[in-house]
Amino acid sequence: MGEFVVHRVRFFDYMPSAIRAMAFNGSTQRLAVARGDGAVEIFNFADNYFQEKVIPGRSDRAIEALCWVRGRLFSAGLSGEIIEYDLEKLRPRYSVEAYGGPIWTISSNSQETLLGVGCEDGTVKMFEILEERIQFQRNLDRQKGRIISLSWHPSGAQIAAGMIDMIRIFDAETGHATHRLLVERGVGTTRNTEVVVWSVAFLSNDTVISGDSAGKVQIWDAVTGTLIRNHLITKWDVLGLAVSQDESSVIAGTSEGTVVQFQALASTMGQENNQWVRTRTFKNHTHDVRALVHTDTAVVSGGMDTQLVVRPLLDKVEKNTQESALRKILFPHKSLVCCARKAGLLLFQFPDHLELWRLGESSAKGQAGDRLPVMKNPEKLIQLQNKGEDHICCSAVSPCGSWVAFSTVSSVRLYKLQLSNGNISIKKVSKLPKELHSVHQLCFSSDSSRLFASSAQASVVVASLDQLQCKHLHTAFSAFLSFPGSSQPIHLLSASENGNWLAAANTDGQIHVFNLHKLKLHCTLPVYSSCPTAIAIHPTTGHLLSAHADQQIFEFSLKLKEYTAWSRSLQREGLHPLWLQRDTPITHIAFNRNKPAHVFLHDAFMFCIIDQSLPLPQARKKLYNQMDLKTISPQKRMQESHAFKICKMFQHLLSIHLLDDSSLVVVERPLADIVSQLPPPVRQKKFAT
């Protein structure tokens, strides 16, 4: 495996934002997650829960609800606007002001013709969904008090609205309220505080289920307007409800971090009248569960503790398979760290600023496993504050450390850095070509002479940077490499070491390789069904290595334009089952110049060196055999060792980089640090305390 000097970086104070809303599109298997900072993330559940797209947030955008309409994504928030997103350009397409004050909820009818929004001023506003936009249609009867939650009857004829202390049922045709369901307040001291109906669900058999701030889940008959059943499930709030597709199961998320399942069950076998019975309780969160989705096989929940938890329902999935495993998605599936290999600088990306750090140094030598004394502490060189409301979507530092670039949805900024004996000067490059205005991914060439950017038009912009004339910095737009056949955003860029090739991958799974000398498309890789999560071009052999969301690895020879023999044998023998069972994608691939056969890969929980010269592991052999190898004799070690050398010493890895002086930079973000920054959870009495 080799020995490395490891910089163990723990000063990246990355803090994910709380999950506020979720919406699931069953037909495309996409989950949209809205975070507290206004960012929207799209997860592909069909592709191993890979985070395909991230629409960067905005500081003034507080999303309260999300809604899918036929592959279109709408959001509404406290700003009072309804926003539709452009999922190809990863930015809002347009926004419509509802003129009703802050919007609490948004919901479309099952015919997907109307969009209802609940506003602060007590109106339910109907918007007609047109091809390219939405248009205000009408107001339903205005109520006193805000509309917190909305749910359409599947027929589209009625709509239930959760309010303060009551639930209103409206006739969608006439717009008049037909029922007023009074929700009981809590007992004891909470009797004086009004109860908020945080969530309602309208079922096709005219049952309304509500979750409220008194901790109750109530089941109502919408025809007569009577309460059928009352389940007290928490002392705190019930914040969210979600109904399964077949309306046989309802889940409720509470402030205690629990998700409670209710199921409609016949009391005796063969009887028709189903009763809603409280069944399972899932406790996967420490804080409020703000958003819930009930897919066919799983309960998806997210909340204040920033984790997205996919809890499969064991009665719906096959046991002891990968599908039945609990998944927690903690970190973005995209690296937020950029490393200047030659200069030993690290660039950390935050939503509203960038931080450039110089790594610490140590002159001491030590044995494997020793902790070296730090001679020079790591140092924060620059904090680049982003101006404006939009959040940073991507950033890059050049390998020599003299250029820093970042982008928001509206603009790209490029800075020239000069580091000389502790003096830092930074200059903004003022004139950028107009093609560089909105990009998804930035990348510098290894000699820092070019900047590659994937633009919103599904193309790659190549800009050349003039190194020599420092006073008159300019960039020249030199090429515009368009991507044939797809308009999906390019999310991965990788330039080869020698400056010949540039590889680009989009979320459709296409990987294209461009010849940078000719500025032409060199070849297109065969499209694999799973989205690539990391790509890299080998510096010496010129092979393109790609890792995919389903944990497959491919190696493609750019010269021969075909998969290499190693890649074929890997596909033939298959990857080890334990490798395939990992639940975080590979986010970075790197190569060791001294040992060409070594490939560095990492995900959030492990760091792996693939030695392509060694045999592949057999399925029945142990995958994690580093400890065993240490103990056995050298002869046997040769027999036992296989290509995958896995190190689990570092946990919650955000990034691993190999510097030019052959030292490793490991950026960790311990979970405990994130938890310590969360607000305190609701107080709960624990037995024997």
Added chain:
Amino acid sequence: MVEHGDVRVVHKGGSKINFREPALSTDSRFLLCASGESVKVFSTATEECLHALQGHTDLITGVLLRPSNHLQAYSCSLDGTVRLWDFTDGILIRTYSIGYPIYELFQLVAVHLPQCGEQLVEAKELSAVLSNISSNPAASAFGREVRIFRCLEVYFFKNFFLKKDNQKGGKNTFTCITCHPTEDCIASGHEDGKIRLWRNFNHRKEYTYSTLHWHHSAVSSLRFTPEGTNLLSGGVESVLVQWRYNQESQRDFLPRLGGAITHISVSPDGALFCTSHSDNKITIIQSCVKVSAVIQGLVKGDRIRTDLMIEPRSKALVLNGKPGHLQFYSLQRDKLLYNLDIVQQEYIHESGLEQFEVVMAAFDASGSWLATVEERKQKAPELELNLKLWAFDDQKQSFVLNTTISAPHEGRITALCFPHVSDGQTTMLVSTSRDGHFKAWQLAAPGFIKFYLILKGPSWSCDFLGAYHSLVPECCCFSADSSLLAVGFQEVVTVWTPASWELLTTLSQPPGAVRDLCFGRLSCSKYLLGATTSRLLCCWNLLTCSLEWVTSMDVSLLLADPLSENMAAFCFEAGSTDLFVFKPGEPRPLFSHKALCSGRVTHAVFVPREVMLESCDEASQWLNCSHLYFLTQSMDLLTFITKAEEDKLTASSKQLVVSDDVAMTPFHLLLGKHRDQLENPQAESRLSVEPIRQPSSSAGINELLQMPAHVLPSASFLCSMFVQSLLISKEEEMESEKEEEDSDGEMESRISRPEHMPSGESGCAAPALTKEEVRELRRLKKLDHSWMKGLLD
């Protein structure tokens, strides 16, 4: 058991009443509970035992009401039979012989047995069901719950399915299970204190459950109320928890029930709950709010430190009871008399906490003094010891603390002994200890200790301190006339005279320390017997001071019958205990019983009989004066019973039925006379009829008369039989089968004919029975009989 003839080991008195779940009768008036080899019928109102249903010859393992007749109950036993009883009158109606031990009575059995005539076939089907379940540890819990459901098989399979799935996961193993009476819901209790309500289990995969959690350790029993509105659960917390079905966040508690709950049962009308506790107690609870009655059996903890003793006044058995208490248990009435608080400190329920324990107790011969030793051992050098002496107070009818001697010895006390003074007051107590001394304690006259402290009555103080070559005394014993005290100092037995505390002689039989010492009684009082650790039983003649005889046996307990010269030795041999009863002067043992029980017997006692038995059979003669009770390692109190005695008991139980068919309660004894006077005409008529029938000694008539009226078939049916039995005497065999037929034939007749037919009708119906019909009837009965005989064989 062949060689010991007609003497049998039985559970009699002091047996577990919490062994299996009790059954409450439909009207909630009676509680049936398995207790040793009999089923006891308690009144739920008065806590009294009304009668015991006797007939089984081994441990009863289940009691169940008969679903089709609420006045009858089934019981099953390890002897391989299921018996059907009329529990209000205590009559055995039927016996089904299954042929192998039954460990648990399922309703399944009860459903199948009466339906078809051929029990043997049924028995095989039953065995198939049982063998399926027994591989499962929690099997006995769920098998019995299946009754309500229509498709039994489905549920069995489903139950299996659930078990297999979930027993992998660490602490959530199943402990108990119950079914909802009307809905498809199974409640299961788990090791980690959770209760799970399983639903939707009739689909193969989509079963679902919800979890209720209150108990902090394993749930030991679960039961739904008959309407299914509430779920009751209990565990080691000794709190009965009542969950509202479908409103599980609401629950009621009935705390402080005094012992870990082992079973819960609910009366069919839901009015009474009853909980069995680990301290051999049954609590009857009225609708989960009030404890209305407590039936306490013999308290048996995990171990007993004191010997079994007999209190000379009440002849009650005395041993450790609740922590820090001595219990007084009447074996005759099979009832706990009272508990005596010895430690007089609050018991703290906490595991691992060292608390004072009563380790030794002794009564003097007249029962006026009780000596107890309590100890608390925190660490080996910090042993805390108290010797307490209790005087019997005639006014309070209880023992009152007289003297407390703290730290009477420096080491642990090994033996405590009062002299056997038959007349007058006992004034001496001897205690031996590991500190190498034995002390004689003397009752001193009242006197002044300090000038201001005047003692009210006599108190005890140390009189003599004896030692022998700094050896550790292990045991001590007074001779029958109390003129000699033998103290065993390891290998050496020293004989002292208590009058002058002079060492008279030493006896020794090395190697091996003396473990037990015992003087012979009556004619054998010149013998001193000692059991040593080197597997020897020695008998010394005190007149010659020489060894009379030695035999090699590993005696774990040596006991002398106070009323005869018999001695009992329990010997541990190859994993089980043998009993030898012998006279010290005679070479041959009177009685021997190999493999009495597994494990060592360390506690036994001779209990004097109230009425002497006059058995001349040699093997059972030793039981004439006293019962011998002993405690096995599994804390079962067993005793010996002779055949004659057993016959007498069963006879007396039948007699009881004839004499009064109303439940005998103390209340009834008070009010019964009054009621009898009110119902005078009937009583008189009954009395007037009986003498007339007495001369006709036909067995059939007797049987007819002994049967209570309400279980008899209709008069029209009996009439012809009655007449026949009066007229004909040629069919002798009929009388012999009569007994079985009556009990057996009762069922069919009950089904075929209305029960209460007006007497007028019966009068005209009787002549309708022609001779041919009578013959036909008899033929049918004969058929029945042969079949029955095959079964019994």
